[in-house]
Structures are given as C-alpha cells and as structure tokens.
Amino acid sequence: MRLLDTASLKVVPFLESSRNATQLGAEANDHSTLAVPRYAILSHTWEAGEVTLQEMARAADDATVRSKPGYKKIEQSCELARQEGLEYIWIDTCCIDKTNSTELFEAINSMFTWYRNAWVCYVHLADALVVAGGGRDSVVYRNPRRLYVDLYRWYSRGWTLQELVASRNVAFYSADWQPMGTKTAHLMEIARGTGIDPATLAAAGGADFEDHLARISVARRMHWLAYRETTRPEDLAYCMLGIFGIHMPVLYGEGDRAFVRLQEELLKSVDDQSLFAWKEDDSLDYYRDDYGNSFRCWGLLARVPAEFRVAKSVARFRDTRSQRPAIQLSTSRGIQTTFLMCRDRSYSSGDLFLAVLDCHVGRVPGVYAGIRLKRTSSSRDEFVRVDTQQLLQFCAVDAQGRQSLAGFDHAQPQPGLYEMRYRTLHADWTPRTIFVRQDYPLPPPPGLWLVPPPGNRRPRGGGAQGSVRVLDIHPRHQWDADTWTVQPTHIDYWAGVAAAWLLQLGDDGPQLVIAAGGFPDRSSLQMRLLPWCRVLPLDLFPDLAGYAAGARGLAKTAKEDAGATASKGPDIDLGIHASIESIQLYGQEMLVVKMGYE
Incomplete structure (x- = not known):
C-alpha cells in the first residue's frame, strides 16, 4: 500500500507482509525497515478536480495541481492527521495507481482491511455547511420514513458503506472542515438512517469484528447496500468484498453481472439461504398459469442490490436441530440446494411449488421466508423462480390455529405450514433437493x-x-x-x-x-x-x-x-x-x- 507523508505530502510506498510492512525504496530514507505506522484515512465523495497519484508526484513543482480542489482536501486532511500526531494518511485518490490494473485489483480487495487498520477515519461531507456562529455540532441524518431525501451524499454512495462499517474511529467534518461529531456519538442516528444495526457500527473496534459480521445474515448485509449507488455498476459488487470477507477478480465492463458474480463467490464460502431472500418491485403482476410463457422467470440470485430492500429483518440463527438444508452445488447455470417444499395447489397446472428458505424474517419468532418455484418441462427436479416480486412468510400452527413461536425443522416433513400474507394453509411439505436455473430466458413468441x-x-x-x-x-x-x-x-x-x-x-x-x-x-x-x-x-x-x-x-x-x-x-x-x-x-x-x- 501507499501512504501519504502528512508533513511533506510525499507518497511513500509500503510492501505489506503479514502484520508488518517493509518500506520500498528504503535506501532513500533514514531507516531501511519500517513497519506500517499508525495512519489516518480519508473517506469522501469524489468531486471535480481530484488529484491522482501521478499528479501528486509533481505537485511541488506544478501550481496547476496545487490549485485543484482535490489538493486542498489533501492538505486539510493531512493537517488534521498532524494535529493528532499521525505521520501518514491514506487517501484513495492519490494513493492508488489507477492506471495499473493489477494494483487497482489488489487495492479494491484490500481496502476494507486498510480502513479496519486505520487509527482514525476522517469523513468529509462536501455538502454539509456549518452556518457561522450557529453552533451546529451534530450531523443531520435522514428521516427513516423519507429514505434518502435529506441525506448527505456521502451516505448514499456504495464505497462509503465499508468505510463506515470497518473504521473503528470515525470523525465527521463539514465542507469547510468544521467538526460535526463522531460515529460513536451519533450511533443511533446513523443506525436509523443507514439501516445498519448499532451493534455492527460499534463492533469495528473489537477483536472479534470479523466473527460478528459472519453472524449477520447475507441478506441483511446486502440490505445495507440496497439504497446506495455507485458511478459504475460493477462497484456495487466490489465495494462489498470486505464486508463479506471474499476476494474476486475486478472486471470493469461487465455491468450488473458483477453483482451476480459476487453472489456466486459467496456461495463458495457461506451456506446461507438468506442470499435468496429478495424480491423485485411489488408493482408487478403476480404469476398466473394463463400467462403461459409470457411471464418472466428467474433464478435464486438477485440481479441488483436494490432487490434486498425487503431484507432488513432477515436473520439466520444457529440451529442445533437435525441437518439444516445446504447449498450443495453452484454453477454458472444455476444452484442445487435443498428446500422444504410443497405443491402450490392454488395453481391448476401442478407445476408451481412453494419453498421455505432457511432464514428468519420479521420481528416475530418462528417465521421463515419463502419463495415460489416453477418446475420446467425438461426435468422433474429442475425449477425456476417465479413471482419474484414477492417474499412470502411461513410459520407453523397448532391444532387451534395459533402460530407456533418455536418454528419448525426444515429437514423434516411438515404436515402443514401457514403463509401469513395470504392467510393460507399449505399441506404436505417435504425436504427436496432440486436444481434451480439462474438464467431462464423466455422462449421466443410463436x-x-x-x-x-x-x-x-x-x-x-x-x-x-x-x-x-x-x-x-x-x-x-x-x-x-x-x-x-x-x-x-x-x-x-x-x-x-x-x-x-x-x-x-x-x-x-x-x-x-x-x-x-x-x-x-x-x-x-x-x-x-x-x-x-x-x-x-x-x-x-x-x-x-x-x-x-x-x-x-x-x-x-x-x-x-x-x-x-x-x-x-x-x-x-x-x-x-x-x-x-x-x-x-x-x-x-x-x-x-x-x-x-x-
């Protein structure tokens, strides 16, 4: 990694090795070996006039570079770091050689760790103005009932998600670098505004931070990204690599395919069916048999992060009962897994099935998410997902029709489960290993x-x-x-x-x-x-x-x-x-x- 010397504003390269790093070009320095020192890090939204690594190298002799707005941002953040006794700072605009694809790939896959290890993260809110003499000392956050209406742009960007989650000490500053409080001081406000639970926001400073993230369902972590955006669609996938603890190649130009590829990589390292707990816009028509081949079919993986907006309350708890359903096979064509399933008898074709996901949804215990699958004509055990605009909710009921808060065992047949949204009881549930095609293009019309x-x-x-x-x-x-x-x-x-x-x-x-x-x-x-x-x-x-x-x-x-x-x-x-x-x-x-x- 490269760090910026806060006094000289020179970029110093480091070679990371295990927990230490050796300074490159050591013969030009007073000491030959240097472990990575304490460093600050800057989190910001990119604006016009940012300074690149190549421009930073000639900034001392180039007044044009020093006049750019991005250079002023670098100077001010270095000044903040010096005031805290920090000799180095990392800034993404000038500490990565973006002309080198290999370095860019390594930086994207390492960025979460760099924020995790930073001593402090300065957040520059370019659209936050402090009125002179107003005494404003707190961050203004969005009303959770009005999503992203009165929110600073920094909170709507994809890359800043990992910076907020991974950094242990976060200090907010206004456009003119006036202090606006810290993450710790405004924990509940940030949690309400971003959908990230306070425990996760506070966990960054702990030694078991990675274990904490692993306990949070994949769907809920996807929900953190669901309302955010990036300039390039691929970055919606790449900005989540550290949050999921995975690495994957960076391929700009693939568009939304990067997000599907992120989920495919997740399947290799996690066994969490909450990954399938998403839905599309609820304004679409529901599936009907008489639509024939005119109804679009899909697989188990979402196309874009926005489809996880429904997943805020999707959780996966440790279960010590019989063997849980597992994701056994994933290919570019689809996914083989085991669901607790039953035929949906509200459809006359006999090809529609209900499947329960092994993840909790909502605030009441014993409720599990579910989806609807359609059997294809090619195989009895090959399916596609339909009704992608719905995420169903199933629970067990007793003989008196009361909901069982104890839930049910997904690995065992169930005589009947109650679908809560439509208040319908479905019978004869059986665990079944099936293959669900990911991309099932509609056949062309006649x-x-x-x-x-x-x-x-x-x-x-x-x-x-x-x-x-x-x-x-x-x-x-x-x-x-x-x-x-x-x-x-x-x-x-x-x-x-x-x-x-x-x-x-x-x-x-x-x-x-x-x-x-x-x-x-x-x-x-x-x-x-x-x-x-x-x-x-x-x-x-x-x-x-x-x-x-x-x-x-x-x-x-x-x-x-x-x-x-x-x-x-x-x-x-x-x-x-x-x-x-x-x-x-x-x-x-x-x-x-x-x-x-x-």
Whole structure:
C-alpha cells in the first residue's frame, strides 16, 4: 500500500507482509525497515478536480495541481492527521495507481482491511455547511420514513458503506472542515438512517469484528447496500468484498453481472439461504398459469442490490436441530440446494411449488421466508423462480390455529405450514433437493416459418429453375432471409400475429401474396393462437408496407377457418396453395406455412 507523508505530502510506498510492512525504496530514507505506522484515512465523495497519484508526484513543482480542489482536501486532511500526531494518511485518490490494473485489483480487495487498520477515519461531507456562529455540532441524518431525501451524499454512495462499517474511529467534518461529531456519538442516528444495526457500527473496534459480521445474515448485509449507488455498476459488487470477507477478480465492463458474480463467490464460502431472500418491485403482476410463457422467470440470485430492500429483518440463527438444508452445488447455470417444499395447489397446472428458505424474517419468532418455484418441462427436479416480486412468510400452527413461536425443522416433513400474507394453509411439505436455473430466458413468441414447395416440382407457367422467390415481406424487420422465418420479439395475445410475403413463382412467373398468422383464441385461458392462412392475388396488396390494416381484416375473415390443424386458403387459381399448422418446433411454438404447387 501507499501512504501519504502528512508533513511533506510525499507518497511513500509500503510492501505489506503479514502484520508488518517493509518500506520500498528504503535506501532513500533514514531507516531501511519500517513497519506500517499508525495512519489516518480519508473517506469522501469524489468531486471535480481530484488529484491522482501521478499528479501528486509533481505537485511541488506544478501550481496547476496545487490549485485543484482535490489538493486542498489533501492538505486539510493531512493537517488534521498532524494535529493528532499521525505521520501518514491514506487517501484513495492519490494513493492508488489507477492506471495499473493489477494494483487497482489488489487495492479494491484490500481496502476494507486498510480502513479496519486505520487509527482514525476522517469523513468529509462536501455538502454539509456549518452556518457561522450557529453552533451546529451534530450531523443531520435522514428521516427513516423519507429514505434518502435529506441525506448527505456521502451516505448514499456504495464505497462509503465499508468505510463506515470497518473504521473503528470515525470523525465527521463539514465542507469547510468544521467538526460535526463522531460515529460513536451519533450511533443511533446513523443506525436509523443507514439501516445498519448499532451493534455492527460499534463492533469495528473489537477483536472479534470479523466473527460478528459472519453472524449477520447475507441478506441483511446486502440490505445495507440496497439504497446506495455507485458511478459504475460493477462497484456495487466490489465495494462489498470486505464486508463479506471474499476476494474476486475486478472486471470493469461487465455491468450488473458483477453483482451476480459476487453472489456466486459467496456461495463458495457461506451456506446461507438468506442470499435468496429478495424480491423485485411489488408493482408487478403476480404469476398466473394463463400467462403461459409470457411471464418472466428467474433464478435464486438477485440481479441488483436494490432487490434486498425487503431484507432488513432477515436473520439466520444457529440451529442445533437435525441437518439444516445446504447449498450443495453452484454453477454458472444455476444452484442445487435443498428446500422444504410443497405443491402450490392454488395453481391448476401442478407445476408451481412453494419453498421455505432457511432464514428468519420479521420481528416475530418462528417465521421463515419463502419463495415460489416453477418446475420446467425438461426435468422433474429442475425449477425456476417465479413471482419474484414477492417474499412470502411461513410459520407453523397448532391444532387451534395459533402460530407456533418455536418454528419448525426444515429437514423434516411438515404436515402443514401457514403463509401469513395470504392467510393460507399449505399441506404436505417435504425436504427436496432440486436444481434451480439462474438464467431462464423466455422462449421466443410463436413465429412463422415459410416452407417452400417440394424442390422436385416446378410451378405451372414458371421459369426453368422452378423456384419461389421472396420479393418483399411484412414485417421486414422480423424477417430472416436465410431460414425463411418471421420471428416477432413479442406478441399481443389480444391482437394475434400475422405476416405477408410477396412471392414470385420462378424467374418470370406470376407474383402473389401469402398472408398467414395466428388468431387469438379468447375462449381459452392459455392465450393460444389459432392459425390462419390465405393465398391472394397481388392486386389485393399493392403495398406491403401498409399491410397492418389489411392483416387485421384478413384475420377477421379467416376466423371461421382458424383452429383447424391445417387451414387452407381459398380456391384461387394462382398455381400454388398454402396451408398452416401450429407445431412445437425445437421446443417452441411455431406457425409453419407450407406451400405446394397446384
């Protein structure tokens, strides 16, 4: 690590080794070996005009560097450290070579330890102004009922979370470096404003600090980050490495994938199902069988930290009963684990299940978090998560219907558990080892595949090649000319789907239009499409670009033919006929339009 000399403002490099460090370039100093001395550390929000390591090296001879706002911040924090008898200070802007990817990786993975070992952490609140003569001597914190409305920007940043948690002595200063109190003096205010429990805020100075963090559920630690933000999305994962005591490669450019990768690394070192205790925005619709494949499925890992906002009261307690459910396997495809499960009989498909997580939720004992899973068609033991906008709550009840505060054993079958939000009793719970896919992309909606006529026949009156050429297509942006498929990105199941092809028979044969699609069967709860098809003279479609209105009309006229296994077009003597059928092709529904010569 590098430390800044508070007197000379020179950057001094150290080589850390176990508990000691040897100063690099020792021949240029009065002593050859130096253990890391007591040092201060600065925590702040980055503003315009910060000073880099390279700029700091030439600051003595460069007035432009010394005039930058970041340099004034460095000078003032060094002055504070000198007043406390500290010869060194660590400042992230000028003590890390950010042009060196290896050093940046090592610094990000070591930063929590550096804050942990600092003698004092100065927090500079750039947006905190002290009115002259006002005597203001306390930090103003947010109202917990108005999240992040009146909060200083420092409290909303991702990186400052580890600085608040890891530092044993934290002193707050205003924009003009007036003292505003300490973490210890304002412990309860900080706890209410940040969601971090007072015990954790106070534990940083203790020898068992790491053990204390390990006793806090993964979900609750994620909750500390849920309302914070970073400039780069990857940093939402990297700023949590020290809080979870793990290391992982730093890969800027991967976006939100970094947060999923953080959770995958956690699975290698912790066996805590509270990692799955998250939910999305509650404004989304709940899962229904009749949504079919239009409902998004997901895995057990959250996409972004904000999905842990619900996890403030999620805890994991030591349990000495029979073997607890374990996370046995984690891959890039998904997670194998054991849940206490039962079939959700409120869904007629039989593929929906409820699963209890091995973690407590809420303020009443004996209540456990739960999620809803859907069995995929590929395997009886492969599932995906649905209803990701809900985190359920389950408890055991006695014969009189009263809640049991003693909870229940996840490793043993349960005759019945009560879901508290919907006040529903679910029966026949059994421990079950399953595989839950992490990324389960929805299959594409039904498309249309135009199949050419048999190649050994020629169209009547066609050219020598006997070919069918596609001259135009609507919608053009969904047409794949290499496979002859039309693939919509989504389908309005109330309007259906349709396409039209302008074809020429042979090289110099007649031109015609084949129009086909799926008409919505509104009498069915499965939102299925009934196929229809027409072969039409070109004069009915002089302009395929204006096809949309005509397609709706065709769908109405084809309604009487829709629903047949093969719907043949009208008897128009154009030298070709077409039929359509709905089939399962490569695992997805496809409307296949087959052409044949008259």
